[in-house]
């Protein structure tokens with residue numbers, strides 16, 4: 160996880176520059192990547208994949224998610240016109256997903272991606288996401304650099320730990336979690 164920090168910081172640098180944020184200082188670091196978590200997901204062979212949800216449709220509550228997947232496949236992202244697009248495993252590649260926290264902080268300019276995982280009838284699957292999150296004690300909202308330009312905020316200020324609690328209080332429900340922060 161430590162080794163991933165360099166690439167995460169470079170990604171955030173590029174993403175922030177488009178939002179008029181010149182540098183990731185200590186405060187921004189805490190807001191954008193103040194807590195990181197790594198998960199190890201194991202999806203055993205499923206005897207009835209057509210009757211099984213896998214991982215239900217959701218967006219991550221993170222700023223960014225960096226996902227390593229094995230060569231089995233099964234991750235789908237919601238594309239344009241509400242179609243599900245398979246994210247094929249490519250050896251040596253990482254999948255980078257935008258999460259809700261970045262949608263909120265960017266005032267909707269970056270959109271968190273809705274995704275799901277389909278159960279597999281013939282192979283076990285492993286995936287390893289790193290969730291890059293705001294520090295739980297941070298209050299997140301549209302960044303001041305955006306609002307200073309006169310942009311209307313679409314989201315209110317919310318304590319990040321409250322946002323996460325809200326996510327875990329319910330079943331996966333697509334992108335509805337983000338409504339919690341809407342004005």
Ligand SMILES: O=C(O)CCC(=O)C(=O)O
Pocket residue numbers: 198200214219226228234274275276286288
């Ligand atoms: O297993 C995957 O490819 C994605 C898992 C996922 O969406 C999650 O852990 O939030």
Ligand SMILES: [Fe+2]
Pocket residue numbers: 217218219274
């Ligand atoms: Fe996810």
